[in-house]
Amino acid sequence: MKGTLFVVSGPSGVGKTSIISALMNKLENIVFSVSCTTRPPRPGEVDGVDYFFVSRDKFIEMREKGEFLEWAEVHGNLYGTPKKFVLENIEKGNRIILDIDVQGALQVKRNFDDAVFIFVAPPSYEVLKERLLKRGTENSQSMLKRLENAKWEMSKIVEFDYLIVNSDLEKSILAMKSIVIAESYRTRRILDEELIKRLFKGVSESETGN
Structure with a gap:
């Protein structure tokens, strides 16, 4: 059974990182995809844990080699998701979380129609500003x-599968957890050829016994 890609997005400052960090401690078989960025680290951020911090030249070199699943320039900085890590974990059957702009x-959506897209929104524009x-x-x-960009980002909510309005952190964490668990049990994700054989083997044996 292949893994599932969960793409979490929303405006800067909406609380995505807090929700995802809590989720990682509550579920098994889930991995966080660390993105590359050219922006400088913020206080407390660790290279290779929060982001891979690279120079602009290095990022462009990686992009030209086709090493990114997606990339974008946001607020003057470049961000990208390493393709190899995501594809390897899908093959391993893991649930992969992407926290991207x-x-x-939207780039990932064009290439991975089986991914799950979750938008995290603030209760209001004023709350986001605060x-x-x-x-x-x-x-x-x-x-x-960032606030100006948030207006455009909010206009794209309809492109996503799920919407979480982060007015209460604990409720938002529970909502995200519920989405991940429910999507992991969709028939189209778990019903592979081997499982079908096992299920129908049991049915045929039962009929023979009767």
Whole structure:
């Protein structure tokens, strides 16, 4: 049985990282896909854990070699998802979580129609603004750019399979967990040829016994 790709997206500051971090501790057989970026690390971020921090030249080299599943330029920085890691984990049967921007999510959707797309939204535009201010990682110009971009991102909600409005973190974590579990049990994901043989073997033996 192949794994499932879960693409989580939404505006900066909406709480995606907090939801995903909690989810990783609550479920088994789930891996987080670490993205590459050219932006500098924020305080507390670890290379290879939060992101692979690379130079712009290195990123462009990787892009030209076709090493990214998707890539996008967001707020002047480049972001990309390493293709090899995702494909290997799908073959292993793992559930893979991608935390990427909306541009990247739409790219993945064009190439992976079997992936699950989850949009995390703020309760309101004002709440998003407050969260970005509290985070304290952006200068005023950068924050304005993120807020302006959020308007476009919110307009793409209809492109996603699920919507989580993050007004309560614990409820949002539960919603994300429920989505991942439910999608993992879809018939089209688990009903492979070997399972069909085992199921019908039991049915035929039962009929023979009667």
